[in-house]
Amino acid sequence: MTTQPPQQPGFPQHLGYPQPPVPPKKRSVAKMGCLGVLAVLVIGGIASVAGSGSDDSSAGAASSAASTGSSKGGRSSRTTAPQKSTLDAFNAYVRKHESAKTREAATHVTKVQGADENNDILDTADIYTDYTGDMISADAGNAKLLASAFADFQSGRGKASKNGLVTVYNADGDILSNGNY
Numbered sequence: 405m406t407t408q409p410p411q412q413p414g415f416p417q418h419l420g421y422p423q424p425p426v427p428p429k430k431r432s433v434a435k436m437g438c439l440g441v442l443a444v445l446v447i448g449g450i451a452s453v454a455g456s457g458s459d460d461s462s463a464g465a466a467s468s469a470a471s472t473g474s475s476k477g478g479r480s481s482r483t484t485a486p487q488k489s490t491l492d493a494f495n496a497y498v499r500k501h502e503s504a505k506t507r508e509a510a511t512h513v514t515k516v517q518g519a520d521e522n523n524d525i526l527d528t529a530d531i532y533t534d535y536t537g538d539m540i541s542a543d544a545g546n547a548k549l550l551a552s553a554f555a556d557f558q559s560g561r562g563k564a565s566k567n568g569l570v571t572v573y574n575a576d577g578d579i580l581s582n583g584n585y
Contacts, residue, residue, distance in 0.1 A: 490516045497557045506553050509546040519558065527565040527585075529554065531572045535580060544580050547572035551583030558585045 491513065498510040515532040531550055537543030554570045568585035 490519045506549045527568040529570045535574045547580035555585035
C-alpha cells in the first residue's frame with residue numbers, strides 16, 4: 405500500500421506531480437497603514453527641512469503683517485519704500501559693474517524670473533529677452549553674456565547657489581543659452 409502525501413487545501417491531488425508552493429500570507433491592513441504613515445512623516449520632515457533653509461519665510465511673514473497693517477506698536481508700515489523688481493535690480497547691476505557689450509545685451513532683457521527663490525537643491529532662474537535668434541545665432545553669444553552677468557549679479561547680492569541654473573530665452577520662448585550661478 406502506498407502512502408499519499410497530505411493534500412494542500414485548494415489544490416487537487418495529482419499523482420506524480422509536485423504540489424505547488426503555498427502563496428505567502430498577505431500583510432495585514434494595520435501593517436500597511438503604519439508603513440504609509442511612516443512614509444508620509446519622513447517625506448514631510450524632509451520637505452520641512454528643505455523649506456526651512458530659505459529666508460523667504462520671514463520676508464513672507466513681514467509682507468503679510470504689512471498688508472494687514474499690524475506691526476509692533478500698532479503703527480502701519482505702509483511708509484516703507486517700494487522694493488525694486490528683480491529686472492530693475494539686474495539692469496542696475498549690469499549698468500554699474502559689467503562691460504559695454506554686456507550693458508548693450510541687457511537692454512534686450514524683458515523679464516527676470518525665479519532669482520529670489522533659492523533652496524540650494526535645484527535653483528533655477530529665467531531671463532527672457534526680445535532676441536529672435538536661436539542657439540546657433542549671433543544672439544546666443546549675447547545670451548551667454550547675460551547668463552554670466554546674472555551669475556555675478558546673484559553673487560553680488562549674496563544669493564549665489566551651489567546648484568543654480570540660469571536659462572536665457574528668446575522672444576518665442578526658445579532657449580538661447582544657460583549657465584550656472
